[in-house]
Amino acid sequence: xxxxxxxxxxxxxxxxxxxxxxxxxxxxxxxxxxxxxxxxxxxxxxxxxxxxxxxxxxxxxxxxxxxxxxxxxxxxxxxxxxxxxxxxxxxxxxxxxxxxxxxxxxxxxxxxxxxxxxxxxxxxxxxxxxxxxxxxxxxxxxxxxxxxxxxxxxxxxxxxxxxxxxxxxxxxxxxxxxxxxxxxxxxxxxxxxxxxxxxxxxxxxxxxxxxxxxxxxxxxxxxxxxxxxxxxxxxxxxxxxxxxxxxxxxxxxxxxxxxxxxxxxxxxxxxxxxxxxxxxxxxxxxxxxxxxxxxxxxxxxxxxxxxxxx
Numbered sequence: 001x002x003x004x005x006x007x008x009x010x011x012x013x014x015x016x017x018x019x020x021x022x023x024x025x026x027x028x029x030x031x032x033x034x035x036x037x038x039x040x041x042x043x044x045x046x047x048x049x050x051x052x053x054x055x056x057x058x059x060x061x062x063x064x065x066x067x068x069x070x071x072x073x074x075x076x077x078x079x080x081x082x083x084x085x086x087x088x089x090x091x092x093x094x095x096x097x098x099x100x101x102x103x104x105x106x107x108x109x110x111x112x113x114x115x116x117x118x119x120x121x122x123x124x125x126x127x128x129x130x131x132x133x134x135x136x137x138x139x140x141x142x143x144x145x146x147x148x149x150x151x152x153x154x155x156x157x158x159x160x161x162x163x164x165x166x167x168x169x170x171x172x173x174x175x176x177x178x179x180x181x182x183x184x185x186x187x188x189x190x191x192x193x194x195x196x197x198x199x200x201x202x203x204x205x206x207x208x209x210x211x212x213x214x215x216x217x218x219x220x221x222x223x224x225x226x227x228x229x230x231x232x233x234x235x236x237x238x239x240x241x242x243x244x245x246x247x248x249x250x251x252x253x254x255x256x257x258x259x260x261x262x263x264x265x266x267x268x269x270x271x272x273x274x275x276x277x278x279x280x281x282x283x284x285x286x287x288x289x290x291x292x293x294x295x296x297x298x299x300x301x302x303x304x305x306x307x308x309x310x
Contacts, residue, residue: 018275018276018278018279018280018281019168019279019280019281020280020281020283021164021168021247021280021281021282021283021287022283022286022287023160023164023282023283023286023287023288023289023290023291024286024290026163026164026167026290026291026294027160027290027291027293027294028290029167030163030291030294030297030298031072031075031076031294031297034076034294034297034298034301035075035076035077037301038076038077038078038301039077041304041305042077047106047304048077048078048079048304049077049078049079049108049109049300049301049303049304050078050079050080050081050106050107050108050109050300050304051069051073051078051079051080051081051107051108051109051110051111051135051296051297051300052080052081052082052083052101052104052107052109052110052111053066053069053070053080053081053082053083053110053111053112053113054083054085054094054097054098054101054110054111054112054113055082055083055084055085055113056085056086056087056089056094056112056113056116056117056120057085057086057087057117058087059115062113062114062115065113066082066113068293069111069293069296070082072293072294072296072297073297076297078297078300079106081107083097083101085097087117088117089117089120091119091120091121091124091125094112094116094120094125095124095125095128098110098112098125098128098129099128101133102128102129102130102133107133108133108135108300108303108304109133109134109135109296109299109300109303109304110129110130110133110134110135111135111136111296112125112126112129112136126138126139127139127140131153131309132303132308132309133303134153135153135296135299135300135303136153136155136156136296136299137152137153137154137155137156137159137189137299138155138184138185142154143184143189146189146192146193147192149196149197149198151307151308151309152308153299153302153303153308154189154193154295154299155185155186155189155295156291156292156293156295156296156299157185157186157190157228157249157288157291157292157295158186158189158190158193159291159295159298159299160288160291160292160294160295161190161193161226161247161249161288161291162193162200163291163294163295164247164282164287164288164291165200165224165245165247166199166200168280170200170224170245170280172194172199172200172201172202172203172224173199173201173202173203174202174203174204175203175204175223175224176203176204176205176206176221176222176223176224177191177194177195177203177204177205177206177222177223177224177225177226178205178206178208178218178219178221178222178224178225178226179191179194179205179206179207179208179226179228180208180209180215180219180225180226180227180228180229180234180235180268181208181209181227181228181229181230181249182207182208182209183228186228186249187207187209187226187228188207190226190228191205191207194224194226203223203224206218206221206222215239216238216239219235219239219240219241220238220239220240220241221241222240222241222244223241223243223244223245224244224245224247225240225244225245225246225247226247226249227246227247227248227249227250227267227268227269228249228250228268229250229268230250230268231250231268232250232252232254232266232267232268233266233267233268233269233270233271234250234268234269234270235248235268235269235270235274236270236273236274237270237273237274237276237277240274240277240278241277242277243277243278243279244277244278244279245278245279245280245281246269246274246278246280246281246282247281247282247287247288248267248268248269248271248281248282248283248284248287248288249267249268249288250266250267250268250269250284251265251266251267251284251285251289252265252266252267252268253265254266265284265285266284267282267283267284267287269281269284271283271284
């Protein structure tokens with residue numbers, strides 16, 4: 001049976017043998033583990049891990065994301081500091097704020113919420129963060145350490161994906177992994193992680209992007225397909241090999257008048273078509289998304305315990 005025939009026959013019927021990769025539950029498990037470790041640190045007289053976040057401007061989505069991070073810190077017993085700056089803040093003032101936090105010995109991790117206003121260089125701000133406090137894993141030092149397979153702070157989404165693959169015991173060694181999207185935040189580090197000597201890893205990796213020719217054919221070769229292209233429902237059933245593991249990084253809000261909120265969330269993968277074909281798949285919402293904050297908390301704990309840079 002061809003993929004197209006399979007898709008038409010099973011359009012809305014999930015194969016009972018397929019696995020739903022539950023990021024929401026896994027993220028909660030990780031937060032519980034972190035909270036237990038923080039309790040041990042406090043009981044031994046140690047310092048609570050401390051995460052600082054800088055929020056520039058009044059962007060609604062950014063405020064929501066930062067608010068969720070602050071709430072998660074409270075959940076696991078971290079101290080958190082939120083620094084709010086006006087959208088008109090000068091680049092020099094923002095850089096000085098970063099430097100002040102760099103010098104604060106009580107703060108273990110620092111994130112600068114993106115996006116930043118157009119007049120501020122993201123590269124300059126990222127480069128100003130001390131690597132040992134870069135719990136977002138964006139600085140050149142951490143990216144370089146990741147490439148060398150040295151201890152590093154791995155950016156949140158790739159870390160979350162790796163942890164999902166590990167906890168669901170999905171085999172990656174010798175498998176063909178196709179990554180769609182080459183961003184510095186997801187696609188590129190994801191390709192490095194899947195190719196490295198370790199688990200998850202040891203895969204043969206193809207990194208695809210907007211200039212890739214015959215993308216559908218390449219996707220159909222994937223045992224593990226990681227989709228981070230930022231286009232709603234871009235991957236359809238005819239692009240997926242039956243039995244593949246599908247990781248959907250995308251999240252998009254679309255109008256849906258049948259919902260009380262007036263909208264619903266979808267991913268980069270056309271879930272209803274692909275789920276019956278995949279051996280395992282992440283949903284949207286509730287898949288990769290919840291893992292990002294869990295990864296940020298994990299990196300902050302690692303920083304507090306000097307596990308990466310010593």
